Amino acid sequence: MRSGEKGYAMKRIVMILVLFGLAVVTPGCHKETEQDKVKKVITNIQKSAEEKDIRKIVNNLSKSYHDPQGFDYDTIKGVLLGYFYQHTKISAYITDLEISVVNISAKAMFQAILTGGSKTGSAADIIPESLGVYAFEILLKKEPEGWKVISAKWERVGNDQGSGKAEIP
Numbered sequence: 001m002r003s004g005e006k007g008y009a010m011k012r013i014v015m016i017l018v019l020f021g022l023a024v025v026t027p028g029c030h031k032e033t034e035q036d037k038v039k040k041v042i043t044n045i046q047k048s049a050e051e052k053d054i055r056k057i058v059n060n061l062s063k064s065y066h067d068p069q070g071f072d073y074d075t076i077k078g079v080l081l082g083y084f085y086q087h088t089k090i091s092a093y094i095t096d097l098e099i100s101v102v103n104i105s106a107k108a109m110f111q112a113i114l115t116g117g118s119k120t121g122s123a124a125d126i127i128p129e130s131l132g133v134y135a136f137e138i139l140l141k142k143e144p145e146g147w148k149v150i151s152a153k154w155e156r157v158g159n160d161q162g163s164g165k166a167e168i169p
Helices: 003-029 034-050 054-058 075-086 123-129
Strands: 091-102 105-115 130-143 146-157
Touching (some): 034 091
Antiparallel strands (some): 091 105, 105 130, 130 146
């Protein structure tokens, strides 16, 4: 290789490294929004439910948690324990997530497909093992430790079982 070719090759390598460096640094410039932080709470709860880790779920709840179903911070643990005991394997798929934030309050609305099977990546593969599809409305408050769930309302969708309101089984 001649010296002119070596110089050209070095310039190309340097340019590639600079472009790579910019690509790595640029995502780090994105400032996490309050919506991103709320979404992270929802996905942490989803992951914790799949791990059947009540402690991690409760860490995302405010001590002042109280919902329309009559559960508070202490009693929701019993609901989760019963649900996890009843179902040996749980997978959760969240769809249609909408998040609105106003000052220190937030609302997240979404549908969750809860299944008793392993995550396959395809909704068609899980329907026979489905535990249900639920519509959730989650209210959050920004506390000193970060966003915490202060209330949750849910109802089973797609089933005509009485009023359509259902506690997570």
